[in-house]
Amino acid sequence: MSETKTETQIPVTVLTGYLGAGKTTLLNRILSENHGRKFAVVINEFGELGVDNDLVVDADEEVFEMNNGCICCTVRGDLIRIIGGLMKRKGRFDGIIVETTGLADPAPVAQTFFVDEDVKRATKLDAIVTVVDAKHLPARLKDSPEAQEQIAFADIIVLNKMDLVTPEEGDEVERLIKAINPYAEIRRSTKSDVPLESVIGRDAFNLARILEREPDFLEHDDHEHDSEVNSVSFEVSKPIDAEKFNAWISQLLQTKGQDLLRTKGILYYAGDNRRFAFQAVHMIADGDYIGEVKEGDPRKSKIVFIGRDLNRPQLRRGFEACQVEG
Amino acid sequence: MAEVSEDAFLLASRGVARDLGAWVVGAVFDAANRAAFVLADGTLRLPDAGEWRAITAHEGGILSAAADIKDGWLTGGDDGLLMRTAPDGSTTRIADYKGKWVDHVAAHETGLRAAAVGKTVHLLGPAGPLKALAHPSSVGGIAFDTKGKRIAASHYNGASLWFVGAKEDKPRVLEWKGSHHAIAFSPDGTHVVTAMQEPALHGWRLTDGQHMRMSGYPTKTRSIAFTSKGRWLATSGAESIVLWPFFGGGPMGKAPTELAGGDEVMVTAVACHPQHEVVAAGFGDGLVLMAEIASGKVVPVAPPSGSPVSALAWSPNGAGLAFGTEAGRAGIVDLSRRS
Structure with missing residues (x-):
């Protein structure tokens, strides 16, 4: 999170989202687009689809608790290990994308970038991007705390599969998202077709950019709460x-x-x-x-x-x- | 060491250094005192007189290195391969773990090789695979004991101790909450020590399971090494070389000894002399020095080059000291008596 070494720190994008939401489609889109940038991709072992990239690393999503008396201070040990390995060969890539499993809580991933001194020195968290399925999100929000957390943590939400819902249903899903997290930027899409620059290079964890974006809803709107978050x-x-x-x-x-x-x-x-x-x-x-x-x-x-x-x-x-x- | 002139460093009078252009993962002497620098770009560099030979051992990057069984070097890569490089520069594929990172490697003169791949430690003999030892989580470090009878692997919430020759593989699990990385056996095989995610070390006395907590470091400890007789454990992670006494009832209730501090630069690598109570240390700015524990006398080896020392090793005969940095500077000094 240090502001002093930003130029040498490799940006890391965290890609979360429920199984089938279109995460892998977005990932492959980012990788195949002709942008001249190279990414190292950390995918979970039980990924949905193949990823076509030179530098793909399998991750195990090993979460452990730090011994600092803080019970919610969990980090991803595998990520510390993988980033340590990747950093020995800097220059092969311009950014890292970390894909999480559908059921993952994004907190340990995010916290890894705040807590581990080596990871902090070498990388910076660029943004948490959450892909959601416009059709199935309302049901997921009811039955899954992880789905709520993935929205709560997001800087950018790709509201995907818009072709499968009516405009009214789309608006309702947006309302549900904003009730949890009005500060995330929502990008509607079908087949995860969002512009690359809307998900990569966002620098969303830069302190200088905090609360830069005003939420586009009535601030004190007392909507009923559909979710715990x-x-x-x-x-x-x-x-x-x-x-x-x-x-x-x-x-x-x-x-x-x-x-x-x-x-x-x-x-x-x-x-x-x-x-x-x-x-x-x-x-x-x-x-x-x-x-x-x-x-x-x-x-x-x-x-x-x-x-x-x-x-x-x-x-x-x-x-x-x-x-x-x- | 700011006031020390270039000539005072042993490198100027007794050594040679090169810029190799890639992160030095390991400076490794084989049993016959031959040095190799193992680089993250997949190559080994053999510092022969004149031109240093470059040998490509891996398609991808190298993650880990150790001296191989009798001679040569053993390396693990992000290409999933466990490779042997012989002193003549020829390479042999020992095992292929199908693209999985080979995070840690070790070998023992009795004819054993080990490779940590994810949660598994693969144990191999000269003829091939012997067994695969499974752990509850990814392995953070491996070490054979001096005799090659046991192998220890660190992981989350402790370490596992395996008898290499056991008919039935059941580890002795040494428990301690947290994530454990670098691991070392004391030379007499009575203690196991790990470096943790938190800036602390944890140790177990194997005779009675007594825990030893060694903390107070400002940064993560990456490098730990026992002196030849096991009286001291040298560690990185502080502004000085921190040495814990493993005698006279220590390290429990004893304060560590600190050597060669004062420059506000962290020690990033330590290596203990194979015979004497002398420890070499590399710092975050590239400085390398050695210190005699009894007298505290410090001898400068290599001046700061601006990049953290990532590899440091003594040759088995104690006459050679090799170091490398993250930026790819590698050096070797000859300490043998001159006639």
């Missing part, structure tokens, strides 16, 4: 007390980190003319200053939580209490 966001206009915020957010991530899938924030600290960006995957947090406050900037601090069982009033009170009094 949803999102809340709060904005305050008074400056934030850095110490109070740190104390609150650390405590919150410590106690509720298992349910908080992704957290993002832009903060204006009292007496500081810089913007502070913050993000977390479960309990693992990362933050840094991302430059001077711009002229005419409204200086509104904002925080977004995507997770399970979010207690909106409690979170709001917590964030509001971080403001400087007076």
Whole structure:
């Protein structure tokens, strides 16, 4: 997550999605398009289809818990090993694509890029891309926590197989997605035919780009919740007390980190003319200053939580209490 | 070591170094003290007098290397092959694991070879495969004991200890939660130590299963080595060479000894002299030095070249020290007495 070595860090795209959603079609599309870029592809052993690429590595999806007292701090050991091996031959590829199995929780993959020092040094997470099947997603969301998590974690959602649904059904699926994660960019497609640049080279985990995209729905729309996972966001206009915020957010991530899938924030600290960006995957947090406050900037601090069982009033009170009094 | 002049490094007076253009995976001496640099581009480079020979052993990259049974070198690649390269430069395919990465290799003079492929450790004799040892998760490292009677494999939540000659393969499982990588037997075969995902080591005393936790490192430890008599365990992962005492009741309740620190650069590789209590260390900036444990005296070997030392080894007779870096710089120094 370091911002200093971005030029030498290899971007990694994580491709998630339920079995049959069109993940492998998207992968083969990325690989076969004539873009002059070379990718190393890490696929799970039980992949749906063959992948035609020079550099394909079989992965085992071995998840283990870090010994740091944090029960949700799980990482993919196989990925650490594979990236270590790939990095010994840099120059063969410009990016890495990691495909996960349909039932995979994306958290361990994402956390690997925050936690392992060697992986952090060599690579950076570019984006989590989730492919969903427009026809079957509503049913999946009802019966599968993984399907919800894959949407919650996504930076880009490829809403695929649009040819199999009516326009109304398509809109309804989008509504379901936005109820979970209004911050992901949704790309409608049939046969995963989305432009390459919409899924590759997104730099979505760059702190400087956090919350750059405003969600295109009514912010305080109180839709009924179809799934356990949803999102809340709060904005305050008074400056934030850095110490109070740190104390609150650390405590919150410590106690509720298992349910908080992704957290993002832009903060204006009292007496500081810089913007502070913050993000977390479960309990693992990362933050840094991302430059001077711009002229005419409204200086509104904002925080977004995507997770399970979010207690909106409690979170709001917590964030509001971080403001400087007076 | 910032004030040391170039001439003071042993490399200037007794060595030779080259830029080989690929990550040095291993600097490996065979039993006859012949060195090979094993590179991630699939080649071995033999530092003969004059031109260094380049031998292509793998189609893809090389992931692991060890001295082969009697002479030559054993390598595992991302092409799924286990290859032998003989001192004359000829190569032989020992096994083909069908494109699966061969992550770790080891060999023993009694005629054993081992290759870790995913969760399996394949054990081979001079004539071919002997057995396949299955583990609950991917293998992070393998090591034979000094006599070649047992092989240890690290994995998630511990390590497995196998008797090579057992009729029925049932491992002794050494449990400790977490992900374990590099693994080493103490020379007398009484202790097994692993390096973990967290910046810590874990050890087991095999006689009674006593656990040993060795922590306090600022970064992951990648390289661990016992001194020849097993009195010390030298480790990388800190700004100095960290040595844990395996005598006088240690390492439990004992503080480690630190050598050659002070430059705020991490030790990335260690290698212990085959006879004396002398340890060589490579640093994150490419610096290589050796230190005598008893006196703490440090001798500079190679100046910083800007890239972390990724490979470091002594020759079995103790007269040669070879090193390599991630950026592909490789060097070898001759320490034999000059007449």
